[in-house]
Amino acid sequence: MKNHITIIFLFLIMLSSCNKNQEEKIMPLSELQNEKVYKNLDSLPRNLELVYRVDLSENNLNAIPQTIFKLHNLQELNLSLNYLTELNHLEKLQNLQILNIGMNNFKTFPNEITKLKNLKKLDIWWNDIKTFPEAFYENNVNIEELDLTSMFEFDFSTNLSKIHRFKNLRQLNLGNNQIKNLNIEFDKLSNLETFGYIRQDKIDAKSIILELSKCKKLKTIHFSVNHMKVLPNEISLLDNLEELNLYENELTNLPNNLLKMRRLKSITLADNKIDKKIILDFETKMPKTTFIY
Secondary structure: OHHHHHHHHHHHHHHHHHHHHHHHOOOOHHHHOOOOEEOOHHHOOOOHHHOOEEEOOOOOOOOOOHHHHHOOOOOEEEOOOOOOOOOOOHHHOOOOOEEEOOOOOOOOOOHHHHHOOOOOEEEOOOOOOOOOOHHHHHHOOOOOEEEOOOOOOOOHHHHHOOHHHOOOOOEEEOOOOOOOOOOOOHHHOOOOOEEEOOOOOOOOHHHHHHHHOOOOOOOEEEOOOOOOOOOOHHHHHOOOOOEEEOOOOOOOOOOHHHHHOOOOOEEEOOOOOOOHHHHHHHHHHOOOOEEEO
16 A cells, blocks of 8 residues: 555656756747757757657648647747638647747637637737637637737727736737727737837827827837827827837928837838928937937
């Protein structure tokens, strides 16, 4: 009897150790970016445990190659620009932190994604996915970056009202979608640093900026190609902003309140209608800010 108890005890210790090792394999995203990206599965090293990043974009894939599921330490997988309609067995890659499935043939959100508890960055741009399942909001609580650019069939009205449930969200891209109601609870996105909202046919810049002012960590805004005629004075409420992209709008002037933005490092004004003399005047008064025009 004692022998059986001892064996069970040792087994539990080993199991605990394995789980601990599994957790220790998860890299900070800043460190992960330093790892080699493998773009050809034929070039993988003999020791597959050393593979952390794989890019299989533009490979005419209809299914995920089986070799991928042997990469137990894989933490970044780019499957964009293929012909995928499903992600069978993807949940086996429990260390996955970054997943890009942009521009494929998905009609529904792959349920396998909801089982990736370590996922932090998800790019699903340019698919015909219509909504997120409730399990995505409940299970993928570590999401930090979400790219929903060019999601023409997506139900933004329903889903944007839930986005704040991703408490760690740092970056949100909603570009090239004609969103009638930007019903996001920005005051609950306390970690948001980057907001992308480009190529909108109609934009109420003042209202959006007032909402964004509730995000105290916001550093970057992309407002390019939005037919903006006026940059409202309320822009100065974004006092932590470092980068403002206003490329290809219809601006003819800049607000004096821009001078109050001491932390602003760069502002892109290319392809607007602002007289160069006006920009030069602001450049002189804001020597720490780079003006791109």
